[in-house]
Amino acid sequence: MELRQLEYLVTVVEEASFTKAAAKLHVAQPGVSAQVKQLERELGQELLDRSGRTVRPTEAGAAVLPYARAALAAVADARFAVDELTGLLRGRVAVGMVTSCAPLGLPDLLADFHKDHPGVEINLVEDNSDRLIAALRAGRLDTAVVGLAGPAPQGIATETVxxxxxxxxxxxxxxxxxxxxxxxxxxxxxxxxxxxxxxxxxxxxxxxxxxxxxxxxxxxxxxxxxxxxxxxxxxxxxxxxxxxxxxxxxxxxxxxxxxxxxxxGRLALAWRGEGPAGPAARALIERARRALAPVRP
Known part of the structure; x- marks a missing residue:
């Protein structure tokens, strides 16, 4: 069992597609399929249901996913520990925002973070709050600025900005x-x-x-x-x-x-309740919590 296989499995589930996962990972689609099949052979179970229009985890796949994510997070943490000693930070961070959050200064925040951590790839998407929260839960986003009418959704941590x-x-x-x-x-x-x-x-x-x-x-x-x-x-x-x-x-x-x-109405910085997947995301969230000062007229 290789970390690459676990990463491919998690990405295919998050993207619900081998093609989209390959594009996100910047590898050829046949390579992704081959590595996932090799992992399935090693475990003796099909991990993905490929019969529908979208790829979904099987019961065995759903059982494996938390351990795959934990293994990938542990490796990221080990790299982060070394990066802290050398002053480096690498990885990818996916950020979401609603249209009305522009006055908060999110572009400046992301630009400053990129300047300090050029080794981190940052992706930004815009959508409505419901879809951003769904993307947070699915692991497609690490953090997002969302609009809330009531309490934070279950499984999502927030800080009002x-x-x-x-x-x-x-x-x-x-x-x-x-x-x-x-x-x-x-x-x-x-x-x-x-x-x-x-x-x-x-x-x-x-x-x-x-x-x-x-x-x-x-x-x-x-x-x-x-x-x-x-x-x-x-x-x-x-x-x-x-x-x-x-x-x-x-x-x-x-x-x-x-x-x-x-x-x-509230705008809030949101992230998964159990914490972001990688050290780069944690670093960005901590900076965002400091930089996006609450406004309560």
């Missing part, structure tokens, strides 16, 4: 523009402009509507909060935005706070 009110915004000539406060129930028949499902802000909206006894009437959806602001400014409905973004667009938008219940 922004906590602010969620508000409604309308154009200055909208009939609601004369209001500074609004009971949430008043949105019952209003055309709403919101982020898509799977985002923290949308979850916050959907839960508040459900608590008030109605389903939101979503007229427009966009993944960029600035687009929501622009749609509202053109008189197309009531946009639901973080308070800081509403303040940024105050020249074209009128902000209305909710008088009950108050809505708050």
């Amino acid at each position: 922004a906590d602010e009110p969620v508000v409604a915004v309308v154009s200055h000539d909208d009939p609601l523009a004369g209001r500074t406060g609004l009971a949430f129930d008043a949105l019952r028949d209003q055309p709403l402009i919101s982020l898509p499902r799977g985002t923290g802000l949308r979850t916050c909206l959907d839960e508040a509507c459900a608590a008030a006894g109605f389903a939101p009437r979503i007229a427009f959806e966009a993944s960029d909060p600035n687009v929501l602001a622009q749609l509202a400014a053109r008189g197309l409905g009531v946009a639901i935005l973080p308070g800081s973004l509403a303040a940024y667009h105050r020249a074209t938008l009128h902000t209305i706070t909710f008088t009950g219940p108050e809505l708050r």
Whole structure:
């Protein structure tokens, strides 16, 4: 049994594909298949179900996976111990982010980390919070900035980096523009402009509507909060935005706070509860926890 075989097995499971795993590992796909088959022969069991459109672990494969990951983590830790003595750090870190986290300074954080640790390969992807959390659980990401409407999901550790009110915004000539406060129930028949499902802000909206006894009437959806602001400014409905973004667009938008219940949205740095897989990821997470100072207006 070789570490390479364990690495290939784990990567195929994470990518649910031999082809994608080979691309991620920068090796030929037949080589990945051959090494996994050799591992299966040695263990006397099929570890992967190749019958469907995606590759999944068999019962035996699922039993082997935790030990494979532990072995790879142990090797990474041994390398990290040596790297600490020599001032080096190597490896790969996969980072995720939601669209609305740009003001937190994540690009600067990643650039500074790369400057200090040029031997670490950094990958960044953007997605909604639900899919980022799923990727964290599956091991495809090491850490991510996600939006949360409530407690942290099971198995995910988080540290809040922004906590602010969620508000409604309308154009200055909208009939609601004369209001500074609004009971949430008043949105019952209003055309709403919101982020898509799977985002923290949308979850916050959907839960508040459900608590008030109605389903939101979503007229427009966009993944960029600035687009929501622009749609509202053109008189197309009531946009639901973080308070800081509403303040940024105050020249074209009128902000209305909710008088009950108050809505708050959070951005959080998230990672797997049992810890990241490698030393490079741990180093980046520790730096991110120091650098992404909480914002709670």
